[in-house]
Amino acid sequence: MANGIWETTIRLGRRIEVLNETVMHGGGGVQQTPDYWNNTYFNDTYFHNGKPEKYNGYCTDVFLLKP
Known part of the structure; x- marks a missing residue:
């Protein structure tokens, strides 16, 4: 599961979206393998732009509420 901030740009009359x-x-x-070691759904480490980063809260709150 991934969460992100989308940016919309218009170039040459076409809409381009970039994550x-x-x-x-x-x-x-x-x-599950290859998830970060010892993740348990609460206060886990996820990859922010490819680098491991510790987050507080339940996993769905992290993915759905925090960019």
């Missing part, structure tokens, strides 16, 4: 920020876990779900 500027991502927060995601590794693998098919939290606690």
Whole structure:
């Protein structure tokens, strides 16, 4: 699952959307390989733009409420 901030630009009359920020876990779900070691859905480490970063709260709050 990934969360991000989308930026919309208009170039040559075409709409282009670019994902500027991502927060995601590794693998098919939290606690699955290759997710970050010891993630348990609460206060876990997720990848912010490809780098591990610690987040507080339940996983869905992190993915849906925080860019």
